Amino acid sequence: MTGEAVQALLRRLQELQAERAEAYRLFEEGHRAYLSSAPHYDFPRYRQLVHEITLAFSGISREVLLIAGRLRDQLARPDLAQHLARLQEREQEKLQLTAQLQLARQQAQDQPEVDAHQQEVRELKHKLIKTIEAISEILQDLKYDSEEVE
Helix, strand or coil, X not given: CHHHHHHHHHHHHHHHHHHHHHHHHHHHHHHHHHHHCCCCCCHXXXXXXXXXXXXXXXHHHHHHHHHHHHHHHHCCCHXXXXXXXXXXXXXXXXXXXXXXXXXXXXXXXXXXXXXXHHHHHHXXXXXXHHHHHXXXXXXXXXXXXXXXXX
């Protein structure tokens, strides 16, 4: 029964990761629309989007932490719970980098003559790629370690 419970929790985690990916897609789409409203940015609409995305990420994070707690405390899988803790850290980092990148893109758009803004966009994109790779690696580790149970 324990193996089935673990697998059910991990399936829910996959669903949550898909929800997170969709939230990022909406966040990026909204930011592109915001940038296209220059020079008279529609900040109230963008602020509302940020609020909604923040609520979505918060709810997802809460549920991931609940899953980690069940894995650790009820199902005796602290190894899997540790993967989820690492996943949450990297997801938080990804969200922060995404927000920084959006701000940098706006600065680069508003001041195209300032090379430092373009450089910052490139550096943040690189950091974001590295963070996404780390998230993928954690999910692979989680999958590998969870298959030992089956």
